[in-house]
Amino acid sequence: MKAxxxxxxxxxxxxxNLAMVQDRVAQAxxxxxxxxxxxxxxxxxxxxxKHQQEVLKLEEEDQTLPALRDQARDLGIWLLxxxxxxxxxxxxxxxxNRSFLIGPDGAVAAWYDKIHMFDVDVTxxxxxxxxxxxxxxxxxxxxxAGFATIGMSVCYDVRFPALYRALAQAGAQVITVPAxxxxxxxxxxxxxxxxxxxxxxxxxxxxxxxxGTHPSSGSKQRSTYGHSLAVSPWGxxxxxxxxxxxxxxVDIDVKTVVEARRKVPSLxxxxxxxxx
Numbered sequence: 001m002k003a004x005x006x007x008x009x010x011x012x013x014x015x016x017n018l019a020m021v022q023d024r025v026a027q028a029x030x031x032x033x034x035x036x037x038x039x040x041x042x043x044x045x046x047x048x049x050k051h052q053q054e055v056l057k058l059e060e061e062d063q064t065l066p067a068l069r070d071q072a073r074d075l076g077i078w079l080l081x082x083x084x085x086x087x088x089x090x091x092x093x094x095x096x097n098r099s100f101l102i103g104p105d106g107a108v109a110a111w112y113d114k115i116h117m118f119d120v121d122v123t124x125x126x127x128x129x130x131x132x133x134x135x136x137x138x139x140x141x142x143x144x145a146g147f148a149t150i151g152m153s154v155c156y157d158v159r160f161p162a163l164y165r166a167l168a169q170a171g172a173q174v175i176t177v178p179a180x181x182x183x184x185x186x187x188x189x190x191x192x193x194x195x196x197x198x199x200x201x202x203x204x205x206x207x208x209x210x211x212g213t214h215p216s217s218g219s220k221q222r223s224t225y226g227h228s229l230a231v232s233p234w235g236x237x238x239x240x241x242x243x244x245x246x247x248x249x250v251d252i253d254v255k256t257v258v259e260a261r262r263k264v265p266s267l268x269x270x271x272x273x274x275x276x
Contacts, residue, residue, distance in 0.1 A: 001253075002032050003037065004036045004249050005249075006024045007039065007209055007226060007244070007246050007248065008021065008038065008042065008210055009214055009245050010041060010042060010044065010045040010210060010214060012048070012055070013215075014055055017044065017064070022067065024038075024247055025075070025077075027247055028249075029075040035078040035080070035252070037079075037080040037176060037178065038208055039178045039208045039228070040209075041082075041085050041180055041210070042081055042082050042178075043062070043064040043085060048216075052095065053087075058088070058089060059086050065084060068081055069106045072106055073104065074106075076104045078101070079101075080099065080102075080152075080206075082154070082179075083098055083099045083100075084098055084100070086098055092135075094131075094134055095133055097114040097130075097134045097137075097154060099111065099114070099152050099154055099178060101152065103145070110141050112137065114134070114136065114137055114157060115140075116156045117130040117131035119131050122184045123184060140167060142167055142170045142172050148204075150174050151167030151170070151174070151175040153175060153176065153177050155178065155181065157177070164197045168201035169267055172203055173204065174203060174254075175198075175206070177194065177207040178208050181225040182224070183224065186224075186225025186227065187225065190225060191229065195235045196235075198235050199234070200266070201233075202257055204230065204231065205229070207230070209229075209241065211225065212243065212245070226244070228241030229241070233260035234260050
């Protein structure tokens, strides 16, 4: 299966982002991709909770999801919408950071709400409190896509290896990690974390990313690291998308998963232990 990782510099305007994404998805499919992946918060990247409240919608009212479902059906491709920011109707007003796997028939094959919230102080000037605006998910998701079994995750999840081991032990052969990674933590940790998750699980890891300084309608601008990565089950970086928007292709062959796990069958070697 030929996969395409779409690297974006999304703005805080969902309509403009949708047009940009649809163009990139069409280009990827025209170049032979049967599985196309977009980054985290494909529909709106904003630092303003007020702006998010104004432009984000409930899932059933959102414009991005049905448009991309229709496009996946028309193109006959599998499409991972890395995530959408969506209203939930929760009493506290928090959103969902929701990833969607769309089948070639245009149906939602699986969805996953990001479990781990990015609440960190990277520097005195760069702090994040994702849980202020987004509610965490509670369930891990694995879905058979025919060409491979997909395990779903989002961005900060990558720092929690127990999730990835559970996905692999549940049958995942390809794990998706759409992201909008901080430039500071990206430079320090992005490649190492993704390679480690691939090596530990014997899975392909596909991580389409946001990049650059994101256009904003008045709120504080945010920058992201880019470097969309595809990593083999043996830990080799097969694709590195650099720092500019673009489309990056990789061939997925699940026989490579079988071979990596045959060489190092660590998924079956776990043992109980006492302490600490």
